[in-house]
Amino acid sequence: MVAFDDAFRRQLHELFVWRRDVRRFRTDPLPDGTLERLIEIACLSPSVGLSQPWRFVVVDDAARRRAVIEDFKSCNADALKSYSGERAAKYAALKLSGLAEAPGHLAVFAEKDATIGSGLGRATMPETVDYSVVAAICSMWLAARAEGIGLGWVSILDPLRIHDILDVPKSWKFIGYLCVGYPEAECDRPELEQAKWESRRGPGEFTIRR
Secondary structure, three states, rough: OOOOOHHHHHHHHHHHHHHOOOOOEEEOOOOOHHHHHHHHHHOOOOOHHHOOEEEEEEEOOHHHHHHHHHHHHHHHHHHHOOOOOOHHHHHHHHOOOOOOOOEEEEEEEEEEEOOOOOOOOOOOOHHHHHHHHHHHHHHHHHHHOOOOEEEEEOOOOOHHHHHHHHHHOOOEEEEEEEEOOOOOOOOOOOOHHHHHOOOOOHHOOOOOOO
């Protein structure tokens, strides 16, 4: 087995501390092969029954990108209506997407009908297919941060509309749309915490023993 020393573990902890959900990107292009390398790392992630259900769509086409941005604007306007008063004002002031600036766009799906893995581990919890894809995204997120690259997960989108825009198989379930690029600035605190939308709480609030 490969041994990891204390210095590596400290650096790994710092990587977790400094990982951010980035919304503010520089427009500098990513080096050739960056997305492909990050996808390769994502594919090292664990998956239920070794099903490898992740499916990645690199979105380069300008018209498709514009359509995704328009869908975000529509969904974001609808989301704003669910808030009122001071909370609505705070929501309207948040920057919730880096779609216009980020040089890299990557859509991630879960293949629900894949025969790979022969259904192992999914009989009682079929949602573990989705969880496997989320784990792959998290691996990619950390790998990107280690290279000084930011990743932003855009969730304010209509999954059916994204299917149509990207013309993917119906059996693919939309999991997330990722903006990838160099962040405008580095920060060890989430942007939503800086904007006083929410504060990060300690593990004691979320842990019980039985």
